[in-house]
Amino acid sequence: MRITDQIRFGPFSSAYHRGLVDDAFKATLQQFLERELLPQLDELIRDAEGSLVATFDSDRYCGPNSLVRDVFTLELVLVGDTGTSELKSDIVFNAIDRSFCPRTGHGHRFYVWTPLRRKTHEHEMESIQRVIEIIQRCDETDPECPICAGSVSAINNSDIFEVRCTVNRCFQYNYHKDKNGRLVHGHFFTKHPEERTE
Structure with missing residues (x-):
């Protein structure tokens, strides 16, 4: 199961974000999740649902020198045999090399709350x-x-x-x-x- 197939993208208010989220964007997000999220899980997931929205979703945050236009908030609920795992985290898209990374800084973590955790x-x-x-x-x-x-x-x-x-x-x-x-x-x-x- 591709997790990104279970994610609702948007809705987005800004033209920048609406134009950014395409199949290549979703494939890059899937690679990021396979690298950063899957190793944290206790078990295989049977089902999932989630959303990805722009953390700063307005045209005024999307200028060429904006430091926040590529910040997204990801929420996921992943269902396994022993219960659900949950994640709510900000992630950052690098438009130059087309990659994602967790948002860093005070209070920001990419941490999955699994049943065991x-x-x-x-x-x-x-x-x-x-x-x-x-x-x-x-x-x-x-x-x-x-x-x-x-x-x-x-x-x-x-x-x-x-x-x-x-x-x-x-x-x-x-x-x-x-x-x-x-x-x-x-x-x-x-x-x-x-x-x-x-």
Whole structure:
């Protein structure tokens, strides 16, 4: 199955994008997906659906010196025997050598959430939550990170409750307390799985 046969292209508002997307464009996208997406999958796919739209879809972004006219947002749902894999990512078309590459920069990743990856992520979140609950109850004074087995630091006083991995910064749990000691506002941050291999 060619994944590009299951992708809806557009609709596009700009004449530039309408003229760009032809059979050669789709064949180049298929080659990119075979190189970058298929190796991430856990299993063969039985069905797929998706869309490709211009991230900046307006004629005003399509001038000859535009840095964003060839950026596209790709969304895919891939169905296998054990579940679905999902991707939402920006990709960049190089009109000179007619190739695609993942968009890079802060927050941009070409990462497929497969059933196995989702299951692993859920297990990690549960493991982190258990460590946090143990520290809240003061049951352990020297916990370790459930992701990297590195050391964890904890602050638990009348104003703040913070737990974080100090070795690889796998997660950080940071909440302020009200006058009764209840957690009221803060954040829970975990490092994206792809960052762990960088």
